[in-house]
Amino acid sequence: MGKVRHRKRTREARVAATAQPLTGSTPAADSKHHDGTDLPPQGMKKGARRDADMQQLLDQLKSQDGRERTMASATLAGLVLSLPPLQLRLLLSKNLIGQLIERVAALPTTDAAAATPPPSHDLATAIESLGALRNLAVSAPAHLLSEMHNKRILTPLTAVHLPLLNRFLPVQLGPAPAQVKPSMPATPAARRAAEDLNEAHDTLRRSFWDWAENTLTLLWCLAESNTKILASLNQHATAIVGLCVAFLHGAIDLELEDGQAASGDKGKGKQANGAAPTKRSRVPLYVAVAAAQTLHAFVSSNPPAHSQLLSPPGSYTFSPALSVLLSILSSPTAPPSSSASSSSASSAAAETAEEWAQLRVLAFGVLLEIAKGRSKRRDVETVREQLRTDEAQEVLLELVKRAELSKAVEEGKAVAGQIDTTALPSRSTDASSPKARLASLERQAQTLQLALEILSEWLASGVPDSALLANAGEIEGAENDGLGDDEGVDREEEEWGGASGMMDVEDDEMLASDDDEREKDGVEAAGVKQEADGIIRRRRGDTPEPVVRGGDSDDDDAMLDDLAATADSDADDDDDEDLTGEPMNGAESGSVLLATSLPLQLLALSRPITALSFLPATAFTDSDTTKSNGLIGTSAVDASTAAFPAALSTLSEAITTIHVRALEALNNLYVTLSRGKKARRDSKELQEVFETALGLVQGALDAASKYVPPATAESATTGAGKKGKSGAVAAAAGGSGTQKQQEEEADEVQERRREVVMAGMGVVWGCTILGIDPERSGKLVVGPDTTPFLIQHVYPSPFAAAQTPAGEAIRVRAIGALGWVGRRQGVSKDENAQIGRFLLSLLPASRVAVVTNSAPSTVAATPDILLEAIDSFIDLYADEERDYDVPVFRQGGMLQELDKSVQGVRAAIKKIDKSKFPELRARADGNLNNLVAFVQYRKDILKVKR
Template identity: 25%
Template sequence: MGKIKNNKKKQSRHNATGMQTNAEVEEALSLQPIPVETILPLIAKLSSPDANERAWAAAGASNLLMHDAGTRRLMLSKNLIGALVERLTDSVHEVVVEALGALRNLTVVGGDEVISEMYNKNVLTPVAALIPALGTMIDSMLSGPATNGSEQEKRKTVWDWADNVISIIWAMSENSEKALKFVNKLNIVPFLMSFMSNIDKVPPKVIVAAAQCIYTLTDDNPDCRAVFVKNTDYIKPFMNILTLDVDVEQELLIKTLACGIVINLRTVIAPKASENDFTDIHNAVLPVLSGALGYDLQKASVEAAAAAQVVNAQKQEPDLSKPNQPASTEEQALAAIETRLQTLQLALELIANICTESVEGVEEEEEEDWKDATGDDDEMEGDEDEDNLENGNQDDKKNDGLDESTMREMEQLAAASVETPMDLSSHPIINILISTVFPALINLATPTPLSFPEQIIPTPVTVAPEITAQLATTHLRAIEALNNFLLTMADAVPGKWWYKHRKADAEQCWTWLFQQAGAVAGKGVQVGAEEKGQEMRGAVLDAIVGCLWTLARGLDSNVPLSDFHVPALMGAYSSTASDSMRVKAIGCLGVIARRQGAIETNKVIGEFLINLLKSNPSAEACVEALNAIYDIYADAEFDYDMPVFVQGNFNHELKGMVKMTRFMARNIDRRKNRDLRTRADEAVMNLVEFIKYKEKERRQ
């Protein structure tokens, strides 16, 4: 049972221009590649003695890079990166600006391999060399107003230059550890802070780029954090941004990024706060983040589909004679929707992480208990125990049952559920989570007609693939945040207050999750969710099953069960290739099976788990199924123990699995997967003890 941890590195990067941010989705547009006869002369002109031709070629390359994946691969094969890097030291300013734009576009659509190639071709050195002169120009611009039209145009060029420089540094820092180490040595924070300290004088797109860069640099990066420790005044602009009233997409993104930066720097802002307790910071950012969740995805999808139809009808081959074409009204509308969706994703991620911090300490303690229980020995103890089991030799002096952490979980849960006299709905953070965040998560997790491609093989091109990708990611982030909300309410809030005092909400959430699972699966997990182009269906389904598991734990197995729920969870296990989803389905079934007064349900789940173990499942599934059985049948007093476990001869079945499970555990490489090996060793050790415990239990 796990929380959703920080996942910002896995998100598609924000692009303030609204250009495509996911190369695989972009490739689905199926545009015809530009012929090599067009590309080769263009790349050759990057080295032309005529500065106008060099600038034109760089602008044309920037345009073509966004056209389709085939054209992009062809251009890269002709050493486009090397040619553009050379132009960064061009003597003509316009050429440098256009080359920067092309390289910036590559960081947006190129993917990790292209960014790695850019680093290997030393793109950061000439980019960094541009910063001093750029900083001087910007300082001059910020010191006084523009006086005429030509000066305004010059300033626009400088802002474009700054936007591209920062965006390249940011994208490479986010996707390459080597690049991050390089950037750490540049002392770039003062340059970036010059924008954040003058948000009323700098165009929003540049503020967005600077904030994105700082957000990435402050994420688990001690070198950058040290800069803020030495310059505590740098934190003030971000705290000021949190208080601004905004209503424009880019401004809202800036405000959300400021929240992320403040959270990243929480140990700098509140150095004396106890571990995992940053209540004041969370009180400051949570109202901003919850406010960012108020967006109608259903309406946005309708508007995006209408705008995309117009754009697709007008789509033409790029005109290299006019490489810099202004965006149409519909393209601007799509860009605004995409920006808003990316703001949502960031806000959801930050809310999920706030919830994570509140339960992190509990889970870390559990991990330490596991390590203490199993130690580091590579070979399992207990071969003698196995022989004793096979020979029927029971040693009463042996441990009578499982270790306390697994055998007494139900008692621990009960002890944690003592009713609290406090009305926790008045607590500022809990109140926002319950009253604002929870209903918003339900809305944002609900699919729209544009959220997933139709389930036809091969997957068809959607009307707005960029928006479809962003919608699906938004749904996934919402479900992940919901899971962490449910975990917080189960593990961090005293007495499981929400599950008791908002029981109707919890029960409705259970029913709603099954409805969403059906909508996302569509024609079925096997048919849709794991086919090419349908991967996001599988990811969202995985997250939904995780929420069901968490919710079942919070409700103490008293879930509003319908006839199809248990078969659906079994079907989720059987039809997916995802170990993560299998483990979550087993975990959820394990909690449901603990219900008293539901012997037939317990029998169905118990037999499912026994048959699952006999089928030689993956190590992850095997460990989860064993632990589920230990919890379900931990006590002979449970009303289902005699009619199901005893009369079903489950203990005999488990005896026959000892060798198989020990073999499973020993085949896990401790060096490659230490956590799984530790859990597997513990599960196998507990299997031996559990069998003896159950045999002795009814003799007493």
């Protein structure tokens, strides 16, 4: 899938141990720099001393003393994660990235094919510098990845580190090499050479897995950053994919390419040469997860990389790389560890299970990327068959089923209160410690988040077939469709939208991912038809921007058509099914994909009912005096009056992202189902989903309407007090950094709200199709306030009015939903007229309107919005026998207004460039022909009636 980057997804930036403080007193014995210059005096002002200490660290990176270089790079690796934003920007302004890349590139390239490892201090410095770059890539703004690329980070990575890692991986998995002894008689030089070589081997063995994780994570960040960097990585696809697969091989004890026996061969007696089997270790799971993440990021929406995972053309053997991934996918538990003691194995069992679950989800994601498309290769067909099995589905669906967000949040709050924030960093691996328990909760939440993203793409991929699209399984227990008592919907009230399940504004304070640069730049060539199918996918870019696409290729459209066709075939084949769409018994259908429980489980995960849902960064502090900006609140906690330990911020972010991703998966599920002409769902399920989705949209819009930018709020209260030189001094002292950080956090809150509005409207649109279309025998109840809400609040909202693909998506979905709501059975004449007039207002009345009118709330601003308005209007009044046709359409004079709009519509369609957007232009020409024919048809009816 087109890579999701919501805070680098499941990256867990582990802070390197800081061996040297940045600030603080300096011992008298260390009163000199390495070059002999004096250190800053103790009486120096704080800002000047901080700058001098930063410069000292950068100077030490170039020191002739290897230990000093290693210490400086290790210190910087920790500092980039802990420095305040203003100080970090100051450090970056001193060419920190460039100097770290110099240290990464300092390893000699000739060692890639040599049997001896690089010199100890050079390797240690390179590993720690890679760690600093990795931590920057994980935690700092995404534009730093572009800076790393521009400063040629790929050169040392691909020319030095990838070959060295690949060369020494078999050595690392084998037994430790024997100590080298100088030949006798030993000279001082020979002894030093032996000591250096032993030290190099020791450093390599101790640091190899950290080296591998740093390299893989940095490649992972680069791969999912933007298409320019991805194109550069594609030139090294063989090395990148080969290394990732090698680590995955080593994680499951398969035989490596060097021919050495895997540890799984132990116990089978002696080898062919009579020697005892070689005892081998295994790649740690955390490194294997980093390799799988890198592979997933690299192959997602990147066909040039797919060939590296497939067998060569003309080969009759199954791809070894795919075999490894399928082995991981099909193994419920991790291979037993042969090296851990019983006590350590017991304490690490839970962590191993969590990492293995994440590894299986990633294996599913990589295989899904290979399975998509129209390829008929034997390898690809085998992967498709495996992904369609119930066992493969359960890798994702079991995580969704077992998710208990409220319980996780309560446990997280409890253990966070036990963490001693004043304690020094520790490398303790005690699984019962508060930090370890909190890390476990974060890891579980991040795995669920990843599973939801891949599930969302899977539902839109066309890989599931008709056997998986059968209705199956009822939710156990439950009188209110599987949700908790506090999540039920009182169906007797219909305050608006046919739903009383409208959530309070406090329940829906929505947050964000960063701005997508492509949205700022307008609609790209590949994005003009982005709302053709309503599916949410994620584009590779600087942010986790959810993008609605009609498919970037014919393959996407074909996949969706296939998926819709299978839904049709299910409905056609099941003649005995009750027309209300009540679910069959799960045992009879043997399917788990579209069981009634799945939509309701996704719905439950999308509701922000936990104390940590949708909170800004300012809500997490260890100080009771910190005040929230008042932008966020939930049903469980008011951020303006409560603060949480800073340790909970990562868990809160994961929980929040789970809510959004669950709603996006639900969007893809219902939009895909709605494309099947006869696909049906349980009426209770549809009603529950419809009402809750409307509630989430309303909560997000209400919260967004109260949003006040921090800069505006601050200027209103303090603007008069900061003028001239004093204001500049205050900004230089750090006020501007704090304000910028608050603005970024507030923007994130708004972006999250926009994500929820867009996905929620997709769910609403799909529900109206499935629940109102007479061919599906739907029984969706739509209340009288739904239409005013969609017309007066959703369509003209700032999110919808934004000239971005996301804004366009919201408007298209609102129009599509209104088109179905307006023609449901029993719709009132007034409501139908309101919808008809609104749709008519979106059509340009004349050629002049196309040129002069720029108000997106009154006239369709993009081709997709215009075409959806035409389609919805024609469908609304296609049946002249409907009760509302005469009083609304004929007597209301709509035909005359529609006839006048033809000229403007034709002018708007002619502005679509055929050479750039041939498919969109062809679809627009077809809509224009339909419009002209419809006008003529209604004119003919009037003549007959007369």
